[in-house]
Amino acid sequence: MLFGALCAGLVFGLYFTLVGLGLNLIFGVMRIVNLAHGDFIMLGGFAAYFLFYLLGLHPLVAALVVMVVFFLVGLPIYYITVPRLLLARDSEMLSVILFFGLSQVIEALTSIAFGTTERSIPGRILGTGPVIILGQRLPSAWVYGAAVSAVATAAVYLYLYRTRLGTLTRAVMVSRDEALATGIDVPRVSAIAFGIGIALAGIAGVFAPFMLGSVTPSIGTQINIAAFAVIVVGTLGNPLGTVVGGIIYGVSLMLMQTYLSSWAELLPNLMLIGVLMIRPEGLFGRKTRRA
Amino acid sequence: MLPRLLLLLSLVTLICTGSTVTESAHAQAVPSEIKIGTLYASSGPFASISMPVYDSLKMWVDQTNAAGGAFVKPYNKKLPIKLISYDDQSSTATAATLYNQLITQDKVDLLISDSGSVLTSVAVPIAREHKMFLFDVSGTGGTFFSKDNPYIALMADPVSTIWPKYIADFLDSTGVAEGIKTVAILYATNDFTTTQANAVRGFIKAAGKLQIVYDQGVPTSTSNYTVLINNIANTNPDAVLHLGYVGNDIAFFRNLQDSGQKFRFVFGIYPGEEQEGLTKNVGVAGLTNVFSYVPPSSYHYTPNLGMTLDEFHAAWEKAHPSGSGVEFGANAIYGYMTGLVLERTLATTESMDQMAIHNAVFALSGKLKTLDGTFAVDEMGAQTGEITPLGQLQADGNGGLNLVVVYPPDLVTGKPIIGK
Numbered sequence: 201m202l203f204g205a206l207c208a209g210l211v212f213g214l215y216f217t218l219v220g221l222g223l224n225l226i227f228g229v230m231r232i233v234n235l236a237h238g239d240f241i242m243l244g245g246f247a248a249y250f251l252f253y254l255l256g257l258h259p260l261v262a263a264l265v266v267m268v269v270f271f272l273v274g275l276p277i278y279y280i281t282v283p284r285l286l287l288a289r290d291s292e293m294l295s296v297i298l299f300f301g302l303s304q305v306i307e308a309l310t311s312i313a314f315g316t317t318e319r320s321i322p323g324r325i326l327g328t329g330p331v332i333i334l335g336q337r338l339p340s341a342w343v344y345g346a347a348v349s350a351v352a353t354a355a356v357y358l359y360l361y362r363t364r365l366g367t368l369t370r371a372v373m374v375s376r377d378e379a380l381a382t383g384i385d386v387p388r389v390s391a392i393a394f395g396i397g398i399a400l401a402g403i404a405g406v407f408a409p410f411m412l413g414s415v416t417p418s419i420g421t422q423i424n425i426a427a428f429a430v431i432v433v434g435t436l437g438n439p440l441g442t443v444v445g446g447i448i449y450g451v452s453l454m455l456m457q458t459y460l461s462s463w464a465e466l467l468p469n470l471m472l473i474g475v476l477m478i479r480p481e482g483l484f485g486r487k488t489r490r491a
Numbered sequence: 492m493l494p495r496l497l498l499l500l501s502l503v504t505l506i507c508t509g510s511t512v513t514e515s516a517h518a519q520a521v522p523s524e525i526k527i528g529t530l531y532a533s534s535g536p537f538a539s540i541s542m543p544v545y546d547s548l549k550m551w552v553d554q555t556n557a558a559g560g561a562f563v564k565p566y567n568k569k570l571p572i573k574l575i576s577y578d579d580q581s582s583t584a585t586a587a588t589l590y591n592q593l594i595t596q597d598k599v600d601l602l603i604s605d606s607g608s609v610l611t612s613v614a615v616p617i618a619r620e621h622k623m624f625l626f627d628v629s630g631t632g633g634t635f636f637s638k639d640n641p642y643i644a645l646m647a648d649p650v651s652t653i654w655p656k657y658i659a660d661f662l663d664s665t666g667v668a669e670g671i672k673t674v675a676i677l678y679a680t681n682d683f684t685t686t687q688a689n690a691v692r693g694f695i696k697a698a699g700k701l702q703i704v705y706d707q708g709v710p711t712s713t714s715n716y717t718v719l720i721n722n723i724a725n726t727n728p729d730a731v732l733h734l735g736y737v738g739n740d741i742a743f744f745r746n747l748q749d750s751g752q753k754f755r756f757v758f759g760i761y762p763g764e765e766q767e768g769l770t771k772n773v774g775v776a777g778l779t780n781v782f783s784y785v786p787p788s789s790y791h792y793t794p795n796l797g798m799t800l801d802e803f804h805a806a807w808e809k810a811h812p813s814g815s816g817v818e819f820g821a822n823a824i825y826g827y828m829t830g831l832v833l834e835r836t837l838a839t840t841e842s843m844d845q846m847a848i849h850n851a852v853f854a855l856s857g858k859l860k861t862l863d864g865t866f867a868v869d870e871m872g873a874q875t876g877e878i879t880p881l882g883q884l885q886a887d888g889n890g891g892l893n894l895v896v897v898y899p900p901d902l903v904t905g906k907p908i909i910g911k
Contacts, residue, residue: 201725208721209718308534311534316538318738320741320772342717342749411715412715414741418534418535462707465710
């Protein structure tokens with residue numbers, strides 16, 4: 201049972217890397233907390249649902265559509281909200297309030313528009329029967345979710361470390377003021393990073409009906425808690441630390457389900473408290489947050 | 492002579508005045524409407540069971556008001572119903588505040604709890620403290636009902652302690668005869684399903700014919716079961732009983748199908764209770780031959796009050812066309828059924844005092860038959876009349892599923908299929 205839990209946790213955790221990646225990228229670049237992140241994931245799930253049932257789009261194709269659309273949606277949201285936030289003395293705290301409000305609005309509008317019942321996409325779309333990995337039976341949808349997460353993470357890595365825009369993004373992550381002083385178009389770099397963060401949330405949402413069973417307008421809050429545990433463990437503001445954070449979260453969750461199943465719900469909170477008390481900067485953090 | 496005449500006049504005046512005063516007081520005491528207070532959850536984990544209940548309760552209110560209101564015996568006339576409702580968003584903390592508000596600020600005449608045991612759990616002590624009778628729609632937790640609390644009765648669902656009786660009886664008889672020897676129990680840790688887990692565990696142990704090889708609780712928020720299913724498979728059970736809410740069942744049966752694990756007997760609460768929604772989310776293949784409770788939405792009870800199942804289903808579909816986001820199922824019936832109990836209670840209560848309401852509700856026990864079955868409560872207010880037959884979702888030959896009753900023997904509509 202231990203080996204099974206470890207294997208399942210690894211694959212499940214890779215998906216949660218994707219869940220936390222966009223949130224961490226946005227925080228890393230803009231130092232704002234997008235509390236509506238889980239709701240964008242929820243919207244990604246609804247988008248995949250409707251793209252499947254109305255247009256017959258396979259989730260992998262839907263992920264591409266959602267990625268583009270959510271990126272484009274993220275840009276105006278950035279320009280409407282973030283520049284004003286960043287003018288404030290305590291933009292981090294104000295962002296919590298603003299995006300909490302946005303989260304509530306998104307959930308309410310989705311409930312009104314689509315109702316509150318659970319929605320999901322047939323699992324057979326991503327393959328029938330389990331995939332055997334190291335002798336362990338795992339749903340094929342999990343393997344798809346983990347694979348897409350790995351591709352998305354690699355793409356973010358290439359963007360940050362192999363493109364000029366990525367270099368500028370990392371410069372903003374190190375010091376927004378210094379980046380401005382050196383003539384970097386910080387608002388443009390930030391807007392693109394915000395759009396990418398929302399797009400990553402949308403892609404994670406496409407696979408939510410498979411990984412979480414179903415989506416409802418209210419799942420955003422629960423996803424947010426898990427996402428925060430992942431990025432705090434993997435270091436706030438360090439997008440690539442999210443990979444380790446996600447895997448630790450996934451493995452811990454599966455071990456809890458195996459040996460202390462009734463207490464599994466506490467895991468994200470325990471991880472948050474534990475990391476903040478023992479190593480507040482996260483596993484890969486330095487004394488000051490850096491890219 | 493004059494003094495006697497004056498005395499007589501005084502008496503006549505007094506009687507006339509008294510009569511006028513009494514009539515005036517009586518006229519003032521008749522309210523313009525009957526206020527019914529309730530909560531609903533438009534969001535959160537309980538929205539999918541709460542909204543159908545709330546919508547069907549509103550259907551009953553609209554129908555009643557369209558017919559001129561509900562007859563209220565203490566006032567000997569029909570009065571319109573005013574439904575005062577608030578959104579608790581599936582939060583017990585919010586619900587506690589709002590239940591208090593309904594009682595102390597809105598001063599409702601009748602109080603109905605939100606759907607399910609979690610959101611009812613906070614209503615029970617509040618109603619009791621305020622000596623307000625609680626119409627408990629579907630909060631079936633066994634701990635809600637006690638001999639020293641007369642301020643509650645369960646309307647539309649049997650108390651959780653008796654739900655799984657037929658599961659255990661079936662396994663102990665037909666199951667054992669078919670070679671089933673071991674059972675796994677996986678349940679969500681909330682009042683509703685924990686009570687059922689405790690009950691079925693007790694029934695199985697009391698009979699002594701089956702061995703429980705796995706018995707674990709998981710948080711109600713659990714949304715992935717792959718590892719749990721693999722862990723269950725490692726204990727080699729013949730029968731698996733999964734006791735959870737709608738979201739739990741969707742995730743469990745999807746993961747079970749994806750995992751490729753097979754068990755001879757698999758039970759879930761909501762494949763039958765919310766067949767439409769579960770089939771949409773899990774698919775026909777994932778639910779074929781799954782055992783479940785047979786809810787009133789799948790069995791035609793003969794009512795002596797209100798609509799039949801077919802009539803209600805037609806009315807529901809008219810009000811909630813496909814895609815509206817609120818599915819037809821057992822919960823859709825529960826709200827309407829609760830309205831019918833309110834209707835008979837108002838028509839028979841001696842006064843609007845809450846103990847008189849209690850007496851009127853309990854007097855209906857065994858006499859009121861609705862599309863939900865026979866309304867019968869025990870001395871503590873726990874519902875015992877509306878039974879939960881054991882059914883199985885079997886392929887109907889047209890690519891769909893048919894829920895057939897396999898136990899108890901007097902209600903059977905089909906033969907069980909137990910895996911090899």
